[in-house]
Structure formats: C-alpha cells, structure tokens
Amino acid sequence: MTLLTILLLACITFGTRYLFLEGRLPVRLGSNVKLFLSYSGPAVLTAITLPILFVHQHQLDTSLANPYLWGALAAIVAAYKTGNIYWTVGLGMLAFIAVGAQTF
Numbered sequence: 546m547t548l549l550t551i552l553l554l555a556c557i558t559f560g561t562r563y564l565f566l567e568g569r570l571p572v573r574l575g576s577n578v579k580l581f582l583s584y585s586g587p588a589v590l591t592a593i594t595l596p597i598l599f600v601h602q603h604q605l606d607t608s609l610a611n612p613y614l615w616g617a618l619a620a621i622v623a624a625y626k627t628g629n630i631y632w633t634v635g636l637g638m639l640a641f642i643a644v645g646a647q648t649f
Contacts, residue, residue, distance in 0.1 A: 616641030 620637030
C-alpha cells in the first residue's frame with residue numbers, strides 16, 4: 546500500500562510539473578493565478594521557519610534570550626541592507642552564536 550501511494554504521488558507530481566514546464570503544450574496560467582501563486586513561496590517559508598524560531602522544548606519562547614530570534618532578526622536586517630546572501634547568512638550566524646554563547 547505504501548509503495549502504491551509513493552508511485553501515485555510521483556505520477557501526480559510529474560504530471561503537474563510536466564504540464565507547466567513543457568512549452569509545446571497549450572496550458573497557460575492566467576495573471577490572477579500567477580499573482581496568487583507568487584505568495585506561495587513566502588507562505589511556505591514562513592510556515593517552516595516560525596516554529597523553528599519560537600518553539601523550543603514544546604513551549605513558546607519569545608524571550609530576549611532566544612538566540613534563534615536574534616539570528617533571524619540580524620539576517621533580515623542584513624538581507625534588507627545589503628542584498629548579499631553571504632552577509633545575510635554570516636551576520637545571522639554571528640548574532641545566533643553571540644546570543645547563544647551568553648545564554649549557555
């Protein structure tokens with residue numbers, strides 16, 4: 546049953562990707578659908594990162610001693626100011642380590 550489910554999901558994934566990536570097929574998305582889909586990336590990223598930032602040991606952690614929160618804030622500021630991925634990752638990690646070293 547598990548193998549059948551995996552195979553069906555693989556077929557569905559391949560089919561949907563093939564329809565939109567194959568240029569010779571007459572499937573085109575409207576401008577409203579494209580606009581709607583442009584929000585899916587940030588929405589998925591937010592859904593993945595917020596539990597990592599705020600939930601520790603099955604409890605909500607919004608304290609100022611949260612190194613994940615400071616690392617994320619530093620990365621957001623660095624991304625906004627520099628637009629450089631290396632500075633963003635570096636400053637985010639530096640803030641995470643600096644706050645994390647003080648709390649342990």
